[in-house]
Amino acid sequence: RDTVKLCPRRSKKRVVDPDYLNAVAKLGCCLCQQPATIHHVHAGEGMGLRAADYRSIPLCPRHHQHGGYGIAIEMGRKAWEKANRTEEYWLEWTWDQLEIPEDTRAKWRKREYDI
Numbered sequence: 001r002d003t004v005k006l007c008p009r010r011s012k013k014r015v016v017d018p019d020y021l022n023a024v025a026k027l028g029c030c031l032c033q034q035p036a037t038i039h040h041v042h043a044g045e046g047m048g049l050r051a052a053d054y055r056s057i058p059l060c061p062r063h064h065q066h067g068g069y070g071i072a073i074e075m076g077r078k079a080w081e082k083a084n085r086t087e088e089y090w091l092e093w094t095w096d097q098l099e100i101p102e103d104t105r106a107k108w109r110k111r112e113y114d115i
Contacts, residue, residue, distance in 0.1 A: 015052035029060035
C-alpha cells in the first residue's frame with residue numbers, strides 16, 4: 001500500500017487535500033467494498049461549514065446518497081448509524097486503513113490541521 005502524502009490547503013473555510021481524498025476513495029466503500037465516493041463527516045462542524053477533507057469516509061453511491069432511508073447516509077443519518085455504526089467509527093476505520101499516525105489523528109479530532 002502506498003503511503004498517503006498529506007498536502008493540505010485552505011479553500012473557502014475548509015481544508016482540502018485532493019491526494020488524501022483519492023486515497024480514501026481507493027479504499028472502496030467501508031460497508032460493501034464497492035467503488036466509493038467521498039462522504040465528509042459533518043459531526044461537530046459549525047453551521048454552514050464544510051468538513052475538512054481529512055474528516056471523510058469512503059461510501060459507494062448506494063450507501064452515500066441513492067439507497068433510500070436507512071441505507072444511504074444522506075437519506076437518514078440516525079437510521080443509517082443505527083444499522084451501520086457511527087460516522088466517527090468509520091472515520092477511525094478510514095484512518096486505520098490509511099495508517100494515519102495517532103498524533104496526527106489527535107490533531108484532526110480537534111480540527112487542527114497543519115497548513
